Amino acid sequence: MILSRLLASLLLVAAPAAYALDFKSVGSATVILYDTPSTRGTRMYVAPRGMPLQIVSTYGEWVKVRDMNGELAWTETKGLSARRNVVVRTPGARVHAGPDDASQVLMTADKGVVLELVDPAAITWVRVRHRDGILGFVRSNDVWGL
Missing domain, CATH: 2.30.30.40 (SH3 Domains)
Structure with missing residues (x-):
């Protein structure tokens, strides 16, 4: 019982280290970053072509991303490229x-x-x-x- 709890605790601690961050880059055209997953949301800024973005979550055709400064925003998936x-x-x-x-x-x-x-x-x-x-x-x- 104690051994299984210890093992479970170790797995929980090790899990975040094993998780790989998902990054994509802005595709061939600039993309608009919004405060919500909708073109009706407030436009926060325009991300230039090639800019890397960390994918935080996905909602339909939208992704929540984090930029180099730690800012969170939403953009359409179609504007991103798998190129790193x-x-x-x-x-x-x-x-x-x-x-x-x-x-x-x-x-x-x-x-x-x-x-x-x-x-x-x-x-x-x-x-x-x-x-x-x-x-x-x-x-x-x-x-x-x-």
């Missing part, structure tokens, strides 16, 4: 040729720059591609959208 992007959150984030600080710096990205996520399974360093074609690695804590 990240956005730089650290000013002057360095994109390296390899997954370590000693490798050549290929570029420096300002806060807010959107990068395509090439390898979503990486942990400490993530492989990214800039729209200019530069392919490299950035520290995962320098970007948002993972």
Whole structure:
């Protein structure tokens, strides 16, 4: 009895760590973010093409999303793409040729720059591609959208 309660408690504690966050990116056109799941709701702001958004919940053809600043809003599912992007959150984030600080710096990205996520399974360093074609690695804590 005590062992089964202990095991159940451990599973509850471990469950959130095993849950993977769901991210999508704004598709080929900008999308409007609303305060409710309806075009009759108040328009909060326009999300630019490629912006990563965390999917919080789904309601029919609408999704509740969280942006890099933690703001919650609703948008239509059809405006989002499965393509994964990240956005730089650290000013002057360095994109390296390899997954370590000693490798050549290929570029420096300002806060807010959107990068395509090439390898979503990486942990400490993530492989990214800039729209200019530069392919490299950035520290995962320098970007948002993972």
